[in-house]
Amino acid sequence: MINVSLSKRVKKIEPSPTLGLVAVAKNLKAQGHDVIGFGAGEPDFNTPDNIKAAGIQAIGDNCTHYTPNLGIKELRDAICEKLEKENSLIYTPEQVIVSSGAKHSVFNTIMALCDVGDEVIIPSPYWVSYPEMVKIADGVPVVIATTSETGYKMTAEQLKDAVTSKTKVLFINSPNNPTGAVYTEKELKEIAQVCVENNIYVISDEIYEKLIYDNEKHVSIASFNEDIKKLTVTINGVSKAYAMTGWRIGYAVAEKEIINAMDAFQSHATSGAASISQKASYEAIAGNQDAVEDMRKEFDKRRKFMVDELNKIPGITCQLPKGAFYAFPDMTGLYGKTIAGVTVKDDNGFAKLLLEKVYVAVVPGSPFGSPGNLRLSYTNSIEYMKKGIDRINDLVSGRI
Numbered sequence: 001m002i003n004v005s006l007s008k009r010v011k012k013i014e015p016s017p018t019l020g021l022v023a024v025a026k027n028l029k030a031q032g033h034d035v036i037g038f039g040a041g042e043p044d045f046n047t048p049d050n051i052k053a054a055g056i057q058a059i060g061d062n063c064t065h066y067t068p069n070l071g072i073k074e075l076r077d078a079i080c081e082k083l084e085k086e087n088s089l090i091y092t093p094e095q096v097i098v099s100s101g102a103k104h105s106v107f108n109t110i111m112a113l114c115d116v117g118d119e120v121i122i123p124s125p126y127w128v129s130y131p132e133m134v135k136i137a138d139g140v141p142v143v144i145a146t147t148s149e150t151g152y153k154m155t156a157e158q159l160k161d162a163v164t165s166k167t168k169v170l171f172i173n174s175p176n177n178p179t180g181a182v183y184t185e186k187e188l189k190e191i192a193q194v195c196v197e198n199n200i201y202v203i204s205d206e207i208y209e210k211l212i213y214d215n216e217k218h219v220s221i222a223s224f225n226e227d228i229k230k231l232t233v234t235i236n237g238v239s240k241a242y243a244m245t246g247w248r249i250g251y252a253v254a255e256k257e258i259i260n261a262m263d264a265f266q267s268h269a270t271s272g273a274a275s276i277s278q279k280a281s282y283e284a285i286a287g288n289q290d291a292v293e294d295m296r297k298e299f300d301k302r303r304k305f306m307v308d309e310l311n312k313i314p315g316i317t318c319q320l321p322k323g324a325f326y327a328f329p330d331m332t333g334l335y336g337k338t339i340a341g342v343t344v345k346d347d348n349g350f351a352k353l354l355l356e357k358v359y360v361a362v363v364p365g366s367p368f369g370s371p372g373n374l375r376l377s378y379t380n381s382i383e384y385m386k387k388g389i390d391r392i393n394d395l396v397s398g399r400i
Helices: 017-030 049-060 073-087 102-113 129-136 156-162 185-198 226-231 256-269 275-286 290-310 347-358 382-396
Strands: 096-099 119-124 140-145 167-173 201-205 232-237 250-253 374-377
Touching: 017 347, 049 275, 073 096, 073 250, 073 275, 096 102, 096 256, 102 129, 102 167, 102 201, 102 232, 102 250, 102 256, 119 129, 119 156, 129 140, 140 156, 156 185, 167 185, 185 201, 185 226, 201 226, 226 232, 250 256, 290 382, 347 374, 347 382
Parallel strands: 119 140, 119 167, 167 201, 201 232
Antiparallel strands: 096 250, 232 250
C-alpha cells in the first residue's frame, strides 16, 4: 500500500471556512432543506447586461486564445485611467498585472515579496486567506487585534509596537472584510508614515472600494506621496462592484520591479487570466457605471435592515458597517446560555447550532481572527434576510 506524503507547506494551511460553509449549505439544500445562507461573499445581482454583452462579443470575435501574461493592453490602459481619475494614482500599463481574481493578485504579491521567516502584519479581524497565504510563502503572520471600540481599525501606534527587524509587509483592507470598517485619510497617513520610516511594504486590498456608505470616502494609501507609493501594491478587481465573481478577474499595480516579479511567478503558476473575462472586465471598468451605484444603494438598504434586525436579538449586538456587504455582530452575550438544549460556548458552536436547528448558514468570527463574532453577508433580498434572521431570533428566544 502506498502512503500519501504531503508537503509540510500544505499541511500548515487551513481550508477556507467560507467556501466550506457554502459547500455544507448547498449539500443541505440538495437534501431538500430550506437553507438560508448568509455565508457567501458575492452579490446576488446578475452581471450588468453591457458587461455580459462584451463577453459574448469576445467569443464571437474569437478572443479565445492566450493573452499577454500581464493582461491585454486595453484593459491595463483602462485600469490606469481609472486609478488616475478615481484614486489619484499614476501608473503605466507596465505597472499593472491582471490575474485570475483579486485573491490571485494578493497571492502573487505575497509570493513576490515574502521570504522565509519574514513577518507580515495583519490587523484582525482579517480576511481568512491572508494568514494562510503568508504561511504558504513560509512567512510569519503577525496579528494585531482590533476591537469594536476602535471601529475594528488598527492604529499607527499599534503598528509601531508590532514592528520588528523581521517585519516585511503590512496588510491593509479598506473597506474591510469581514467588519466593513473604512480607514480615514488621517488614519492611513499615520500608518503610511510608520511604513515609510521602517521600509515596510503595504498590500492594500481595495476590492470593496465602490461599496461605501454614510458619505464615507475611500482613500488609497499609495496616493499620499512617492515614498509610500513605492512601497505599496494596490489590489483591486471587478468581482464585488460589478457582480462578476465568476469571471475571476483581479489586478495589482505597483513599482515595475515588483510587477516583474509577479509576472514571472504568474507565468509559471497560471499564465494570463481568461481572455473572455478580460474583455468583459474592460467594459466593466471603462463602460457605463450606473449599475454599480444602483447595486450600492440596494446594499445600503439591506445593510441598515440587517443591522436593525440583528440588534433585536437578545444577546447579539451589531455595529453599522461603513463599507463592503457584511455585518459582523458580537454574540458573546449568548455565551453560557442554553439554546435548544445546547450550551453556547463559542462562535463556532453557535454557527453549527444555527445550521443544524434552523438551517441558517453564518460564518463564525474565529477564522477571521475574531472569536465571539459572526459574519453575515447582506447580499440577498430583504425578504430573504428577514426569513433567516427571524429564525435566529426564534431559536435564541426559545420559540423553536
